[in-house]
């Protein structure tokens with residue numbers, strides 16, 4: 014199997030891609046000498062499902078959670094954004110770290126569950142199917158590798174509740190992989206579309222407001238049962254968000270459009286575009302006139 018390039022010398026990631034049947038030696042438990050060392054210096058990217066679990070654990074909206082506990086980051090320059098944990102004020106520790114352990118343990122994020130394994134999702138350019146490989150992270154401070162317990166990565170994933178976490182974030186990973194593999198060939202996404210992508214994936218309570226609008230419900234024909242689920246079920250809404258993004262970003266239609274509303278919308282978009290182009294032409298004409306006046310000296314002769 015080909016090995017990934019590791020461009021960071023000294024990286025704790027063991028440069029070996031392994032599969033789920035690979036056996037690791039590891040155990041983490043309270044009382045170990047390095048207890049909480051990993052949570053004292055964090056760099057944790059969150060999946061949309063992580064955000065959903067954590068905001069529900071804390072009993073706050075996704076908007077509040079994102080504002081209070083995360084910082085956005087660009088996955089690639091001028092590309093889609095993700096969210097990372099914001100550490101404590103003036104420090105590097107996780108805000109949920111307590112002397113007795115993780116304060117949100119039942120809903121801790123994917124990256125915390127995986128440690129010391131890293132998930133590497135990969136897909137071929139023309140495919141939607143992604144394949145999972147893994148890498149092992151070995152950091153000097155982590156004594157868990159010295160504990161005599163052997164377990165396959167597949168069983169470790171089960172133990173850590175990762176099957177559910179990975180399944181419910183799969184749609185998002187596929188979108189990210191597809192967006193990245195499109196590269197510059199499809200052009201830079203506009204700021205508005207990047208903001209929308211972030212909102213639909215992470216700010217699920219605002220996305221709920223969006224799918225509740227009259228214009229959305231006029232344009233998309235959803236069975237009543239599905240509409241009810243989107244109103245009340247966060248997981249159903251998140252999976253719908255991924256499906257919706259596949260449709261609007263990559264033209265993979267799975268949500269029926271109301272033909273009449275779609276025609277009206279198209280006509281509005283075209284009308285708006287004509288007005289914008291007319292305004293832009295007017296502005297260009299005025300600029301040309303101003304340039305022309307500037308180029309003429311007071312005695313009416315062109316300035317050379």
Ligand code: SF4
Nearest residue numbers: 052107109110115125
């Ligand atoms: S969420 Fe919990 S396990 Fe993850 S870094 Fe914070 S304290 Fe540690």
Ligand code: SF4
Nearest residue numbers: 041047049051155157
């Ligand atoms: S064994 Fe590793 S994962 Fe567990 S507390 Fe220590 S540093 Fe963290």
